[in-house]
Amino acid sequence: MWRGLWTLAAQAARGPRRLCTRRSSGAPAPGSGATIFALSSGQGRCGIAVIRTSGPSSGHALRILTAARDLPPARHASLRLLSDPRSGEPLDRALVLWFPGPRSFTGEDCVEFHVHGGPAVVSGVLQALGSVPGLRPAEAGEFTRRAFANGKLNLTEVEGLADLIHAETEAQRRQALRQLDGELGHLCCGWAETLTKALAHVEAYIDFGEDDNLEEGVLEQADVEVRALEVALGAHLQDARRGQRLRSGAHVVVTGPPNAGKSSLGEGAGPSRKPVSIVSPEPGTTRDVLETPVDLAGFPVLLSDTAGLREGVGPVEQEGVRRARDRLEQADLILAMLDASDLASPSSCNFLATVVASVGAQSPSDSSQRLLLVLNKSDLLSRKGPGPRPDLPPHLLLSCLTGEGLDGLLEALRKELAAVCGDPSTGSPLLTRARHQHHLQGCLDALSHYKQSKDLALAAEALRVARGHLTQLTGGGGTEEILDIIFRDFCVGK
Numbered sequence: 001m002w003r004g005l006w007t008l009a010a011q012a013a014r015g016p017r018r019l020c021t022r023r024s025s026g027a028p029a030p031g032s033g034a035t036i037f038a039l040s041s042g043q044g045r046c047g048i049a050v051i052r053t054s055g056p057s058s059g060h061a062l063r064i065l066t067a068a069r070d071l072p073p074a075r076h077a078s079l080r081l082l083s084d085p086r087s088g089e090p091l092d093r094a095l096v097l098w099f100p101g102p103r104s105f106t107g108e109d110c111v112e113f114h115v116h117g118g119p120a121v122v123s124g125v126l127q128a129l130g131s132v133p134g135l136r137p138a139e140a141g142e143f144t145r146r147a148f149a150n151g152k153l154n155l156t157e158v159e160g161l162a163d164l165i166h167a168e169t170e171a172q173r174r175q176a177l178r179q180l181d182g183e184l185g186h187l188c189c190g191w192a193e194t195l196t197k198a199l200a201h202v203e204a205y206i207d208f209g210e211d212d213n214l215e216e217g218v219l220e221q222a223d224v225e226v227r228a229l230e231v232a233l234g235a236h237l238q239d240a241r242r243g244q245r246l247r248s249g250a251h252v253v254v255t256g257p258p259n260a261g262k263s264s265l266g267e268g269a270g271p272s273r274k275p276v277s278i279v280s281p282e283p284g285t286t287r288d289v290l291e292t293p294v295d296l297a298g299f300p301v302l303l304s305d306t307a308g309l310r311e312g313v314g315p316v317e318q319e320g321v322r323r324a325r326d327r328l329e330q331a332d333l334i335l336a337m338l339d340a341s342d343l344a345s346p347s348s349c350n351f352l353a354t355v356v357a358s359v360g361a362q363s364p365s366d367s368s369q370r371l372l373l374v375l376n377k378s379d380l381l382s383r384k385g386p387g388p389r390p391d392l393p394p395h396l397l398l399s400c401l402t403g404e405g406l407d408g409l410l411e412a413l414r415k416e417l418a419a420v421c422g423d424p425s426t427g428s429p430l431l432t433r434a435r436h437q438h439h440l441q442g443c444l445d446a447l448s449h450y451k452q453s454k455d456l457a458l459a460a461e462a463l464r465v466a467r468g469h470l471t472q473l474t475g476g477g478g479t480e481e482i483l484d485i486i487f488r489d490f491c492v493g494k
């Protein structure tokens, strides 16, 4: 039962997985006028494969492959026989879709061929396309790059698309979809507009300040708007770490005295996978930090099993304890585990007095660590006998042996992770990348210069810098290097 639950909740031990191959180089900037083509669905045998083209020769290519004088109706699926233009040999009977620009994904003329997914069909159609003059294979991310260049997607939406393609958990998918839908971009545009207005007020004052016919209170109005913006930016920046955790995984560290059953928690990583850590009745079994990426209740988590904390042991175990303490410091969420039948032992008391007490004493803020106290081996508690110590902080009872209490633990983890990562189905859009944080912070810094500057020209310049950061966030002033970094995350055909 317990294995099943963990598997269900935590599709554990998944190494980094890519849905398709990526090129290390970024795509060349668009505008070369070439028409590109690529397989856009996954590699390998499949029911249907989608091949697409983008560029001015798309319609020509479609006519050549379907040996037709006319193009099919726009944006409708039409069944056509595709043949090799060089030999006239039939390749496949396929659905074709014609998307004349600008109403297409890239904004250019696009064609989609939905062919039967056998490797021979796919390579036959790709070769046929390659033989059409003006067509060449697409580079990694080139379709998306063209969409960006043609104003179909802004930079945060491009990032959302990249994240959506690589999303492995439900929460990641929800967050990526929201970003792809443009929520973060809209927010930034709204903020940038506020700054444009404030700037207009300040500039009006510089130009006409001496005149009587300028409305009264223009500068005060600008100040009020900037202050409100500062508050909004501050709130989003506070959220930034949560968004990044959601994108790259929250650190959950399992800790406790030796033999509490810490490694047993990860033991049920799934029937097809070997257990992550060694479980044994011998205290001090785990020495290294064992990190496993898991999907925990829909949240991406890096789960670390660590050595049991105790003093007075040999040098190897001591090193394990040192590593465990190091890892504990990086934890977003600490899963503190004790043996419920052994709460009076010195190692349990010491653990409660140090680790549990110190985290409990932190004032709750976004940056502070969170802790879940779990009393394992509840199966060893006698039914009538005395329950666990009454002075214990809030805790959950669990038995890794029987699986009892796992549902409760999972639910508690889900709540904690929603707090640690932010819940992408509610609340404000999360900043998922350091780049977002950098620009919002830059904007906020510039606004503080605005407030401090006595000189109106300097104040106006500060507003311009602040606005510049927001436009860079959505890609208005993005440099080529930033674009290269972002598009590198895409695969060929995207």
Ligand SMILES: Nc1nc2c(ncn2[C@@H]2O[C@H](COP(=O)(O)OP(=O)(O)OP(=O)(O)O)[C@@H](O)[C@H]2O)c(=O)[nH]1
Binding pocket: 257, 258, 259, 260, 261, 262, 263, 264, 265, 278, 279, 280, 281, 282, 283, 284, 285, 286, 287, 306, 307, 308, 309, 376, 377, 378, 379, 380, 398, 399, 400, 401, 402
């Ligand atoms: N009765 C009972 N035994 C358990 C339970 N969970 C784990 N055990 C046993 O407790 C012993 C220690 O389990 P481990 O998972 O190795 O404990 P650990 O905390 O990782 O130990 P170290 O790595 O040595 O610190 C093993 O013999 C497990 O089978 C439980 O819920 N009930």
Ligand SMILES: [K+]
Binding pocket: 258, 259, 279, 280, 281, 282, 283, 284, 285, 286
């Ligand atoms: K052990």
Ligand SMILES: [Mg+2]
Binding pocket: 262, 263, 264, 277, 278, 279, 285, 286, 305, 306, 307, 308
């Ligand atoms: Mg262990």
